[in-house]
Amino acid sequence: MNINWLLLIVGGVFESLFAMSLGKMQQTSGKEMWQWFITFIVCVGLSMFFLYKSMGDPHPIPTGTAYAVWAGIGAVGTVLLGIIVFHEPITFWRMFFLSLLILSIVGLQVTTTHA
16 A cells, blocks of 8 residues: 555545534534534644645545545544444444445555556
């Protein structure tokens, strides 16, 4: 795995964290809500930075692939954080479609060629 894919994965993790921060902001108020807002801003910035860097040298990931994988990692991470942090339900169909999403992310990585 080259460095650009690693940067993209890190960016996807920060995407999950910024989505979780939004959920926590909804559940809190006052100072705690503002702390989650700051966490959200930092995670958005880092997520976008790592997405941007993953599309650059030395082995750029095509924009469409990078965005799709970044969003997919964020979606998978957000669902898992929802289950762990917010106690969202674990159902067969949620896990089935989450598995399909993971397979799609892996498929995009495996089939992407570099320019």
